[in-house]
Amino acid sequence: MNRPPIALVTGASRGLGREVARRLAELGYHVLAGVRDPAGTAPIPGAELLPLDVANAASIEAAAEHVKRTHGHLDALVNNAGILLDRMGDVLALDADTLLRTLETNSLGPLRMAQACAPLMPQGGRIVNVSSGGGQLSEPATWAPAYCISKTTLNAITVQLAEALKPRGIAVNAVCPGWVRTDLGGPDAPRSLQQGADSILWLLLHAGPDLTGGFWRDGQRIPW
Numbered sequence: 001m002n003r004p005p006i007a008l009v010t011g012a013s014r015g016l017g018r019e020v021a022r023r024l025a026e027l028g029y030h031v032l033a034g035v036r037d038p039a040g041t042a043p044i045p046g047a048e049l050l051p052l053d054v055a056n057a058a059s060i061e062a063a064a065e066h067v068k069r070t071h072g073h074l075d076a077l078v079n080n081a082g083i084l085l086d087r088m089g090d091v092l093a094l095d096a097d098t099l100l101r102t103l104e105t106n107s108l109g110p111l112r113m114a115q116a117c118a119p120l121m122p123q124g125g126r127i128v129n130v131s132s133g134g135g136q137l138s139e140p141a142t143w144a145p146a147y148c149i150s151k152t153t154l155n156a157i158t159v160q161l162a163e164a165l166k167p168r169g170i171a172v173n174a175v176c177p178g179w180v181r182t183d184l185g186g187p188d189a190p191r192s193l194q195q196g197a198d199s200i201l202w203l204l205l206h207a208g209p210d211l212t213g214g215f216w217r218d219g220q221r222i223p224w
């Protein structure tokens with residue numbers, strides 16, 4: 001009997017993570033929807049809510065242990081959880097606490113998730129890091145310095161992980177969903193949840209398994 005692929009999506013309580021989890025479940029994946037507050041999260045049809053705070057190392061370890069114990073392996077990890085604390089910030093006035101908190105969730109969180117989950121992944125496993133055009137060094141963005149720095153850092157982590165996991169046949173890529181109408185993106189964003197989720201899902205559903213170490217939007221490579 002063919003078992004469904006198992007995918008873990010972080011930050012699945014709302015926004016893009018919830019939409020990605022919902023769509024993967026609809027497509028027949030066994031979805032582990034990582035949320036900080038399972039009791040306060042509306043069920044996602046076909047998905048299992050998994051308590052997970054990516055800013056907490058013990059929470060990440062517990063989630064990985066749950067995956068190992070209950071499922072034995074993991075086919076896909078979508079590092080989606082993210083925060084934007086410094087809208088319209090000024091890097092010259094950026095306080096260390098805002099930067100550290102942003103890095104802890106947006107950069108260190110995905111790294112810790114990959115460290116905990118990669119041992120559970122077979123050849124053909126995929127890690128998708130949800131980054132942002134705000135992290136591109138080739139097109140400097142200054143509107144939210146802590147957020148943009150955290151996404152540049154996530155891109156660097158993506159390249160490091162891709163090289164480290166290449167010998168095991170595990171693909172690691174970064175993706176920009178575009179500017180999407182969510183709590184984080186705000187109501188003026190031009191893209192729907194579906195369009196943003198499509199950009200993320202392309203790496204799981206359509207990209208070749210050998211495609212690794214890249215930065216993508218809508219299935220097209222974009223510069224770092």
Ligand SMILES: NC(=O)c1ccc[n+]([C@@H]2O[C@H](COP(=O)([O-])OP(=O)(O)OC[C@H]3O[C@@H](n4cnc5c(N)ncnc54)[C@H](OP(=O)(O)O)[C@@H]3O)[C@@H](O)[C@H]2O)c1
Nearest residue numbers: 011013014015016053054055081082179180182183184185
């Ligand atoms: N929307 C855009 O225009 C846009 C553009 C580029 C990139 N992105 C990226 O896309 C990803 C999703 O963003 P979104 O727009 O969907 O944002 P959102 O609607 O604000 O949702 C953010 C999600 O992240 C979760 N989260 C935050 N901190 C967490 C933590 N420590 N542990 C676990 N979960 C945590 C939130 O959970 P709670 O409900 O518990 O707070 C929520 O589920 C982020 O990485 C963001 O940077 C978004």
